[in-house]
Each structure stands twice: as structure tokens, then as C-alpha cells.
Amino acid sequence: MTFTLDELSIPILGAPMAGGPSTVELVAAVSGVGGLGMLPTAYASPEETARRIGAVRELGCVRFGVNIFVVGEHAVGREALERYRDTLVSAAPDDVTIPPVPDFGSDDERQDHYAAKVRVAADAQVPLVTFTFGLPSESDVAVLHDRDVAIGVTVTTADDARRAVDRGADLLVVQGPDAGGHRSTFRPDEQPPTQPLPELLAEITGSLSTPAVAAGGVAGGTDVARLLDAGARAVSVGTLLLRTPEAGTKALHRTAMMDPAFTTTAVTWAYSGRPARGIANRFMTDFADVTPAAYPEVNTLTGPIRAAAERAEDPQSLNMWAGTGFRAATDRPAGEVVTELWSRAEPLLTRSRS
Numbered sequence: 001m002t003f004t005l006d007e008l009s010i011p012i013l014g015a016p017m018a019g020g021p022s023t024v025e026l027v028a029a030v031s032g033v034g035g036l037g038m039l040p041t042a043y044a045s046p047e048e049t050a051r052r053i054g055a056v057r058e059l060g061c062v063r064f065g066v067n068i069f070v071v072g073e074h075a076v077g078r079e080a081l082e083r084y085r086d087t088l089v090s091a092a093p094d095d096v097t098i099p100p101v102p103d104f105g106s107d108d109e110r111q112d113h114y115a116a117k118v119r120v121a122a123d124a125q126v127p128l129v130t131f132t133f134g135l136p137s138e139s140d141v142a143v144l145h146d147r148d149v150a151i152g153v154t155v156t157t158a159d160d161a162r163r164a165v166d167r168g169a170d171l172l173v174v175q176g177p178d179a180g181g182h183r184s185t186f187r188p189d190e191q192p193p194t195q196p197l198p199e200l201l202a203e204i205t206g207s208l209s210t211p212a213v214a215a216g217g218v219a220g221g222t223d224v225a226r227l228l229d230a231g232a233r234a235v236s237v238g239t240l241l242l243r244t245p246e247a248g249t250k251a252l253h254r255t256a257m258m259d260p261a262f263t264t265t266a267v268t269w270a271y272s273g274r275p276a277r278g279i280a281n282r283f284m285t286d287f288a289d290v291t292p293a294a295y296p297e298v299n300t301l302t303g304p305i306r307a308a309a310e311r312a313e314d315p316q317s318l319n320m321w322a323g324t325g326f327r328a329a330t331d332r333p334a335g336e337v338v339t340e341l342w343s344r345a346e347p348l349l350t351r352s353r354s
């Protein structure tokens with residue numbers, strides 16, 4: 001039986017959060033209370049991805065999803081990247097070495113091993129695979145559907161939602177402007193849309209019957225109820241789980257989320273070359289106007305700066321992805337966060353979920 005959102009006893013997904021936060025324990029904790037844990041694959045090798053899928057299952061978790069990046073082309077030339085690298089070199093601390101502009105050995109490497117990860121997910125017959133930054137190919141859709149794997153696509157516009165449905169998506173993750181982390185725009189140089197999530201959701205669910213999951217800025221039960229009432233079948237939360245003990249979030253990032261010195265989030269290309277929302281800090285301001293929209297090259301170039309910031313415990317140069325609701329995150333166990341969120345939301349619903 002192919003997975004559907006109706007199977008969930010709690011219509012809440014633990015959003016995929018690559019780069020550390022979404023551990024296998026976090027995935028299992030969210031699924032364990034009746035929600036759906038999502039395992040990210042970005043920055044992990046296909047072998048590591050297969051190992052993590054096995055580890056989630058070893059924790060007794062049957063129902064969960066896997067998220068894969070679809071890294072496309074960009075229009076930034078080598079010269080612009082070299083100029084940007086020079087700027088980084090002159091700004092970096094003396095003990096930090098910025099690598100050469102990456103010359104990815106193969107498309108596979110540049111594309112974060114997309115094809116191999118699709119094969120891993122199909123072979124493992126995971127219940128759901130969601131794609132971010134673009135559409136899966138037609139043949140990948142066929143391969144996954146053959147193995148009874150449901151397919152989701154993260155979209156930020158009604159047009160992209162239609163394209164995803166035409167490609168064969170079984171569900172849509174509709175990501176709004178308040179979301180933490182990367183926006184799933186299909187081109188890295190696109191300004192991410194600012195249409196409020198309830199409006200975008202109503203537009204999409206008004207014209208398409210494909211079930212939608214709403215993501216972005218959820219800070220409490222009222223938000224969950226509002227999004228379900230606006231047409232979502234489920235809601236996805238990321239930032240709200242970042243401080244839970246199961247999450248692999250860096251200590252510096254956790255601390256900044258509570259630090260009164262950090263008051264706001266902003267969307268930036270500065271760390272990765274793609275628009276992403278994070279806690280506003282100095283690196284974002286300094287590099288706001290000079291960073292080319294070139295993912296993943298920029299991400300590779302800034303890697304040593306981010307690693308050095310973590311070593312030096314300097315929150316001003318670390319990418320601390322978070323949505324606008326970051327102040328609502330607590331350090332309670334993830335299962336409790338999800339069950340409490342739902343217990344607060346359910347009585348507020350005005351629209352029947354059946």
C-alpha cells in the first residue's frame with residue numbers, strides 16, 4: 001500500500017533538516033508518536049544515506065520519509081566565482097584557508113549524488129520521498145512508483161505546484177516565506193516568493209486536489225489549526241524541533257536561538273548561494289550584496305569559515321538556519337513537542353479533516 005497522509009494519527013511532519021539537526025533519533029521520535037519523521041540526505045553520501053535508513057528502521061520506525069535535493073544549473077560564470085572567492089579570502093581569519101573554486105569531478109558530485117540516492121530510496125522501499133529545489137525526472141518517478149514509494153515535491157509557488165503534479169507527485173509540501181533553512185525555489189537566483197503561507201496554500205488546494213503539507217513558521221497550535229483550516233492535510237515543523245534533545249543541532253546554534261542578542265531572522269544567499277532563512281548575523285550582512293547565486297559552489301567555498309566559527313564559538317559567522325518562529329522552540333523531547341502541538345491545535349480546528 002502506498003503511503004498517504006491519512007495514515008498519520010497526528011498530521012504533523014518533522015521537516016527534513018540536513019547538516020546535522022535531523023538525526024535518525026529525531027526521525028524515529030516524530031514518527032513514534034504518530035507524526036511523520038523525515039530523513040534528509042543532503043551532504044550525505046549514498047552509502048551513508050542507506051545506513052541511516054537502516055538505522056531509522058532499527059529503531060523500530062516503519063513509517064517515515066526521505067528528502068533528496070535536486071541541484072540544478074545556475075547562470076553564474078567562473079570569473080564571478082573567482083572574484084567572490086577573493087573577497088572571502090580577504091575577509092577570512094588568518095588561520096582559515098578558502099578552497100579553490102570547486103571544479104566538481106562529475107555531475108554526480110555537483111548534484112549531491114541525486115541519482116544514486118533515488119536508487120537507495122527505491123531499493124529500501126521507503127514509504128515517501130520528497131524532492132527539494134526541483135522536480136524528479138519522469139523515469140525516477142516511474143522507478144519510485146514501481147516500488148510503491150510515494151512522491152512529494154516541495155514548492156513555493158502555485159506554478160511549481162502544477163508542474164509537480166503533472167510530473168506525478170502524490171503530495172505537495174507547500175513552503176511559505178517564514179520557513180527556516182533553504183527555500184525550495186526551483187532556481188537559485190529566484191527571489192523567493194513572499195505570499196503568506198495560508199494564501200499560497202488556499203491558492204494551490206483550490207485548484208489542485210493533490211494533498212498538501214504546509215511548512216514554514218509554525219510556532220504553536222494556532223498556526224497548525226490555521227494551516228489545516230486553510231486546506232493543508234498536514235503541517236511540517238522544522239525550527240520547533242531544533243532544540244530538542246534528539247536533534248543534532250550545533251550548541252552554538254541552540255544557544256543563539258535563546259540569546260536576546262539575536263532578535264530576528266533573514267533570508268540570505270550568503271552562506272550557500274541559495275536563498276535560506278536563518279538567524280540574522282554579521283556574515284549575512286557583510287556578504288549580502290556580493291554573494292553570487294551559485295549553489296553548491298558558494299556552500300563549498302564558505303565551508304571553512306563556518307567550521308572555524310564553530311571552533312571559535314563565534315555565532316556571527318555560522319549559518320544558523322531557523323524560521324521566524326524560532327523563539328517558540330524548546331528543549332523538551334521531540335515526541336512531546338509534537339503531541340503537545342497537536343493537542344493545542346485540534347480543538348481549534350473549524351474544518352473537518354475527513
Ligand SMILES: Cc1cc2nc3c(=O)[nH]c(=O)nc-3n(C[C@H](O)[C@H](O)[C@H](O)COP(=O)(O)O)c2cc1C
Nearest residue numbers: 015017018040132179180181216217238239321323
Ligand atoms: C536547519 C534546517 C535545515 C533544513 N534542511 C532542509 C533539507 O535538507 N531539505 C529540505 O527540504 N528542507 C530543509 N529545511 C527546510 C525544512 O524542511 C522546512 O521547510 C522548514 O523547516 C519549515 O519551516 P520552520 O523551520 O519555520 O518550521 C531545513 C530547515 C532548517 C531549519
